Amino acid sequence: MPDEIELTPTSHIVLGLLSMFGEATPYDLKRMVSASVGQFWTLPHSQLYDEPARLARAGYVTEDRETDGRRRKRYRITDRGQAALEKWLSVLTPEPYVLRDPALLKLFFGADAHDLAEAQIETHRQKLAEYEALREADPGDGRRGPWLALELGTRHERETVHFWEEQAQRAPA
Amino acid sequence: MPDEIELTPTSHIVLGLLSMFGEATPYDLKRMVSASVGQFWTLPHSQLYDEPARLARAGYVTEDRETDGRRRKRYRITDRGQAALEKWLSVLTPEPYVLRDPALLKLFFGADAHDLAEAQIETHRQKLAEYEALREADPGDGRRGPWLALELGTRHERETVHFWEEQAQRAPA
DNA sequence: AAACATACCATCCGAAACGGACTGTTAGAG
DNA sequence: CTCTAACAGTCCGTTTCGGATGGTATGTTT
Numbered sequence: 001m002p003d004e005i006e007l008t009p010t011s012h013i014v015l016g017l018l019s020m021f022g023e024a025t026p027y028d029l030k031r032m033v034s035a036s037v038g039q040f041w042t043l044p045h046s047q048l049y050d051e052p053a054r055l056a057r058a059g060y061v062t063e064d065r066e067t068d069g070r071r072r073k074r075y076r077i078t079d080r081g082q083a084a085l086e087k088w089l090s091v092l093t094p095e096p097y098v099l100r101d102p103a104l105l106k107l108f109f110g111a112d113a114h115d116l117a118e119a120q121i122e123t124h125r126q127k128l129a130e131y132e133a134l135r136e137a138d139p140g141d142g143r144r145g146p147w148l149a150l151e152l153g154t155r156h157e158r159e160t161v162h163f164w165e166e167q168a169q170r171a172p173a
Numbered sequence: 174m175p176d177e178i179e180l181t182p183t184s185h186i187v188l189g190l191l192s193m194f195g196e197a198t199p200y201d202l203k204r205m206v207s208a209s210v211g212q213f214w215t216l217p218h219s220q221l222y223d224e225p226a227r228l229a230r231a232g233y234v235t236e237d238r239e240t241d242g243r244r245r246k247r248y249r250i251t252d253r254g255q256a257a258l259e260k261w262l263s264v265l266t267p268e269p270y271v272l273r274d275p276a277l278l279k280l281f282f283g284a285d286a287h288d289l290a291e292a293q294i295e296t297h298r299q300k301l302a303e304y305e306a307l308r309e310a311d312p313g314d315g316r317r318g319p320w321l322a323l324e325l326g327t328r329h330e331r332e333t334v335h336f337w338e339e340q341a342q343r344a345p346a
Numbered sequence: 347a348a349a350c351a352t353a354c355c356a357t358c359c360g361a362a363a364c365g366g367a368c369t370g371t372t373a374g375a376g
Numbered sequence: 377c378t379c380t381a382a383c384a385g386t387c388c389g390t391t392t393c394g395g396a397t398g399g400t401a402t403g404t405t406t
Binding site: 008 | 393
Binding site: 012013036042085089094095098106108109113115116120122149155160163 | 182193210213261265267268269272273276282286288289317324328340
């Protein structure tokens with residue numbers, strides 16, 4: 001008797017991860033997200049407790065409680081969930097992406113480009129290093145989804161670092 | 174007797190635009206945003222009616238109602254507002270940016286790269302063209318904030334178009 | 347073995363943002 | 377004078393946010 005609910009990007013992240021890893025507690029999901037997809041889709045961890053429960057009510061995942069100790073909830077994807085995931089993957093609507101960069105906002109409104117750059121370079125170099133470490137850890141064959149997503153992320157970071165390095169060259173105000 | 178309120182990015186966008194243009198109605202703000210900063214910071218237009226009112230209550234802007242016809246509300250930034258804006262501009266904390274790209278998400282979770290690319294190329298080529306048109310309209314001197322922000326946006330788009338073009342070359346699944 | 351420290355794990359909830367449906371207004375075309 | 381398209385603003389139920397808080401397991405010290 002599944003309710004009809006609307007599947008959001010968050011829903012698909014949960015379904016996707018459950019499909020990849022078979023089974024997970026909310027806490028597992030939290031760690032999976034921050035180690036992977038969280039790089040290009042942030043969400044508060046509390047969502048990873050609410051969303052699976054919501055999906056369970058609608059029959060996209062099953063919920064089991066551990067009987068021992070901590071009695072954590074363990075989720076698994078159902079056939080219904082798997083089907084929904086695949087459907088989502090096959091629909092290729094050109095949904096717009098969202099970029100929200102406070103630094104860009106400050107730059108736009110006239111913050112000093114040199115000083116701003118100093119602060120940004122550090123952040124983005126770190127991110128880039130992180131990506132490159134991930135990539136070395138798993139050179140992949142350049143064909144799997146996670147690898148490709150990481151590839152585009154890496155290129156964006158490189159471009160960004162380069163941009164801020166240029167700004168840093170300028171004389172401060 | 175200004176209330177203490179927390180200034181969000183939306184607040185600073187409103188303050189920034191009012192500082193640039195002197196005076197605006199919410200509708201003006203709406204158009205300004207979509208022609209400029211909206212490219213890298215989306216927000217629903219309803220916020221541009223709520224937020225100035227909130228800022229007015231706290232003394233960051235003044236609110237005047239037109240006496241004639243439509244009786245629109247006109248906002249102006251106050252000294253307090255200007256000070257808050259400048260303070261924000263000068264604080265260079267490395268706040269994290271947020272990127273949310275549904276296409277990247279689908280790629281990550283295994284959507285067919287070729288097919289996905291076909292859909293993405295069109296979108297991003299269009300965006301790129303838009304940026305390049307803006308740039309031709311105002312070649313600037315490469316130093317003002319809005320121009321720089323546009324520059325980074327353009328580079329990201331170029332990189333993105335290039336990436337999806339590569340994916341499109343691959344054989345479909 | 348009691349006390350303490352530190353991860354680990356989960357929930358809650360007020361505040362903010364969202365976004366779309368809806369209404370009203372003005373100017374110009376026919 | 378009427379119609380229509382663009383202009384302008386409001387409302388409000390739903391969702392999301394994000395941080396404060398509080399419990400539980402494990403290991404460590406005395």
